[in-house]
Amino acid sequence: MPAHDDVKTRKAxxxxxFGETAxxxxxxxxxxQRQLDARMGYRGKFSGGVERGTRNLTLDNLYLLAAALETDPYDLLKGTQQPPPA
Amino acid sequence: MPAHDDVKTRKAxxxxxFGETAxxxxxxxxxxQRQLDARMGYRGKFSGGVERGTRNLTLDNLYLLAAALETDPYDLLKGTQQPPPA
Structure with a gap:
């Protein structure tokens, strides 16, 4: 595993x-965002944090978000690949 | 979005x-499992739940798990696509 700080930066x-893809x-x-939140059964304040990259959502909510976006979790993560750590 | 029960079943x-892919x-x-947990900085009891499909891990831990498995989150979700809901 890469050095601790590097993992922290790469994780952010x-x-x-992921937020930009969503x-x-x-x-x-x-x-x-409000319409998307409603599709997931939330009354607002969910997708905003996801899109800013500040909400650390669970796999359950990743699945629900993908379904609300008419896609699947694999597709939503497409834009997140990074070059391997140095 | 598909009916509630259908989403619950598809989410499970x-x-x-995902657990099988991991x-x-x-x-x-x-x-x-113990060696993988140690790579992630856990003293056991992490990857077992993931592999059984009972641990609802966060994106942070999805990222750390992928790094510990020498891959990336997108790759780990490869085997999880499902046919679109009926």
């Missing part, structure tokens, strides 16, 4: 990249 | 498929 970059998918569907 | 199948990757690396 992973969450940011945002792109949401806007492609023409949904607002 | 997703966690099971197990296959671990055994391909010749690691025990």
């Amino acid at each position: 970059a992973f969450l940011m990249a 945002r792109a998918r949401r806007t492609a569907l023409g949904l607002t | 199948a997703f966690l099971m498929a 197990r296959a990757r671990r055994t391909a690396l010749g690691l025990t």
Whole structure:
């Protein structure tokens, strides 16, 4: 495993990249964050944190988010690959 | 979004498929669950739940698990796609 700080930085970059992919998918569907949250059964304040890369969601919610975005978790993680650590 | 029960069943199948993918990757690396847990900084009882599909891990831990398995989260989710809901 790479050095601790490197993993921390790469993990934050992973969450940011995931957020950007989720945002792109949401806007492609023409949904607002509030509409997406409602699809997942949330009354707001869910997808905002995901898209900012600040919400550390669980696999359960990753699955629900993907379903609400009419896709699957594998597809949502497509934009998150990183070059292997040095 | 598909009916509630259908999402619940599909979500459980997703966690099971993810667990199987993680197990296959671990055994391909010749690691025990204890060795994998240690790579992630856990003293056991982490990867067992993941592989049984009973641990609802966060994206942070998904990232750490992938790094410990010398891959990335996108690759680990490869075997989890499902046919679209009926």
